[in-house]
Structure formats: structure tokens, C-alpha cells
Amino acid sequence: MYDLLLREPSSEGLGSSIPVWIHPDFLQAVASLHGAKCWQLICYKGEQLVAALPVFEKRNLGISRLISPQIAYYQGLWFWWEEGRAPNRILLDELRVIGEVAEYLKKRYRLLHFNLAPHNKDVRGFVWSGLKAKPLYTFVHNLGQPYCLLRDERKKLRLAEEQNYVWEERFAPRQFIDLHKSLYTRKGKQFNIGYPELEQWLCQLQQKKLLSQFNLVKDGEIVSSNIVLSGEAEDCAYTIMRSTREEDLRLGASTLHSKLLVETLAGRYRSLDFCGANTPEVARFKAAMGFQLQVFYQISNR
The missing domain is CATH 3.40.630.30 (Gcn5-related N-acetyltransferase (GNAT))
Known part of the structure; x- marks a missing residue:
């Protein structure tokens, strides 16, 4: 139902108001600062881009790690749904996407560690896939x-x-x-x-x-x-x-x-x-x- 792929940072499909945490210029600057490789993990439903997650990775001795750079406070999962979509349908669809993202990350990275953004309140898909979700706080x-x-x-x-x-x-x-x-x-x-x-x-x-x-x-x-x-x-x-x-x-x-x-x-x-x-x-x-x-x-x- 959903297709996931890693791409080089791009603004394609992200709309006119791109959150700074997933903006291609921000990702590239952070990756350069930390000596990491940056990607956008993109989720498609058919031809429609419905979700994106910024990803920073490092490799050491052949082991890939998904890291949380000190200077990138959030690595949130961002969604784009068509207007008029029922809230309960969005809830179920996002839960499905989160689960598939979690499985993708588990297969690609031996070690992974990142901070979601405050709008990512539902972390059940990560937890049900065997990942840990630790609460942190902001004002x-x-x-x-x-x-x-x-x-x-x-x-x-x-x-x-x-x-x-x-x-x-x-x-x-x-x-x-x-x-x-x-x-x-x-x-x-x-x-x-x-x-x-x-x-x-x-x-x-x-x-x-x-x-x-x-x-x-x-x-x-x-x-x-x-x-x-x-x-x-x-x-x-x-x-x-x-x-x-x-x-x-x-x-x-x-x-x-x-x-x-x-x-x-x-x-x-x-x-x-x-x-x-x-x-x-x-x-x-x-x-x-x-x-x-x-x-x-x-x-x-x-």
C-alpha cells in the first residue's frame, strides 16, 4: 500500500511551507557539520508523497548507524494528506505509515537513535515494531x-x-x-x-x-x-x-x-x-x- 525510499535531500513534493527540520538546505548543512550522510525517507501512496522523515547516518566498520546530531534537535515524521480526509482515517493511515517506517529503519540500521518532533504524539507504530520510545520534554x-x-x-x-x-x-x-x-x-x-x-x-x-x-x-x-x-x-x-x-x-x-x-x-x-x-x-x-x-x-x- 505504501512505498518507502531514501532520497537525497530535496524540496520536491514537500509543498510551499517546508519545516526547517526537513528542509534540504538544513539537512545538508547539519550533515556537513557532523560528518554524516543525510537523506529524506519518503513514503508514497501511489504517486502521492504522504510522509517524510529526515535521516542522518554514519558508517563505521561496515555498520550503519542512524544518529541524532547534536545541532538537529528534532527529526520528526511529517505527513501530507489531502484536505477533507476524515480524522479517524488519518489516525489509522499514520499508524500504518509509522509501522512501515519503523520496519524499514530496523532493517537498514544496526543502531538507531533519533528524536521525533512534538507533533508526533502517536508512537505506537514504533513501539509495536519493537523499538523504544522515551519521553522527553520541551516548552x-x-x-x-x-x-x-x-x-x-x-x-x-x-x-x-x-x-x-x-x-x-x-x-x-x-x-x-x-x-x-x-x-x-x-x-x-x-x-x-x-x-x-x-x-x-x-x-x-x-x-x-x-x-x-x-x-x-x-x-x-x-x-x-x-x-x-x-x-x-x-x-x-x-x-x-x-x-x-x-x-x-x-x-x-x-x-x-x-x-x-x-x-x-x-x-x-x-x-x-x-x-x-x-x-x-x-x-x-x-x-x-x-x-x-x-x-x-x-x-x-x-
Whole structure:
């Protein structure tokens, strides 16, 4: 009933609004950054393309592995159905597609590990095929709705508003990377991507209009910076990385940054995904901002 095939990344059949996570330019840039091969796993029903999954693979000693690159937060399964299709028919058809995708991946890859997107709420097809589905979490904000800050964040916001910060949308990758280096040094963590390669990746996607940078500036210096991904005409934006100078964190800069980012993107997108809620410190901050918790699933065979 369904035919599956791997193809080189392409926009063919994906419509006019291609999600950034499956956009061919994004896939190729991520694959180059991580030294991987990228594909789109395409599902056809007759001549109609009905589903697509981004795939990143590596081979070592003849063993193929499906990997989840650090910089590609989601590898969701995306569907395209004709208008007017009954919801229960869509539910059953998607369950069938998921099962066939799972079997295909199991046959091709000795090891597999990837994160679905939050819209992939039904993972039964993966589980029934013998794969594991681990729940992970993110915070999302509907940009048409208000949000309610907890008292501590309101205090931080008032403090930040007294600091004469300037808000801007400007691409300045080296300044972002400087802040990012400081963040990882402060936390005693290792960032597993070379910074020259990261800068090249940022520039590639910015040139393709898939990436934007939003900054808080004080005395002419960027003190908090955000990298945001989104496909052209997509209704959701994804804030994948943020770094804030340590002394400005104490002055509420991150709270003000989140507020201004929401206000700026409200006229452009329907929702904003903050891409993460899986460490206590990050989860507490995003919850205190009043954003909505959502689950997504990590699929693996181990």
C-alpha cells in the first residue's frame, strides 16, 4: 500500500511551507557539520508523497548507524494528506505509515537513535515494531496567548528593564560564539562541535534564510544572544541556542530576553518552541516564564 525510499535531500513534493527540520538546505548543512550522510525517507501512496522523515547516518566498520546530531534537535515524521480526509482515517493511515517506517529503519540500521518532533504524539507504530520510545520534554508558547510570569521572574524583569539594554535582530555569529564558549566554560561542559565549523554552519543557514539571531546589547556589547530556526512560511519558530553573560544573568537579562523574543516573533509565527526542558535549571526557568510543557519522543533500538 505504501512505498518507502531514501532520497537525497530535496524540496520536491514537500509543498510551499517546508519545516526547517526537513528542509534540504538544513539537512545538508547539519550533515556537513557532523560528518554524516543525510537523506529524506519518503513514503508514497501511489504517486502521492504522504510522509517524510529526515535521516542522518554514519558508517563505521561496515555498520550503519542512524544518529541524532547534536545541532538537529528534532527529526520528526511529517505527513501530507489531502484536505477533507476524515480524522479517524488519518489516525489509522499514520499508524500504518509509522509501522512501515519503523520496519524499514530496523532493517537498514544496526543502531538507531533519533528524536521525533512534538507533533508526533502517536508512537505506537514504533513501539509495536519493537523499538523504544522515551519521553522527553520541551516548552512551547502560543504566540497569540498571554503568559504569566512567576513572582521571581517578574522581579528579574523589573531589574532588567532598569539596565538600559537595547534589543536588536542582527546576525553576529562570532559574538554569539564568544558567549557560547563562556557558557560552556562556566558549566564545565564540553561542546562537541568545533567553533569554526559552528560559525560556518550559522552563516550557511542565515544565508538560506533559515536562521536568525536576536540580541540584548549593553554599552555596545552583545550580552545575551539567541539563535532561532524556522523554515520559510513555517508557522513555528525554534530557539535552539541561547547564551547570556554571567553578570547579566544576575540582572535579569535572560527573562527580559525571553519577553522581547516572544513580543518580536508574535507577528511572524503562531508558536515558539524553546527546544528543551530536560535539565532541572532550564526546565524551572521556562516553567516560571509561563510557557507550556509538551512531550516528544526519543526513538531507539537499545
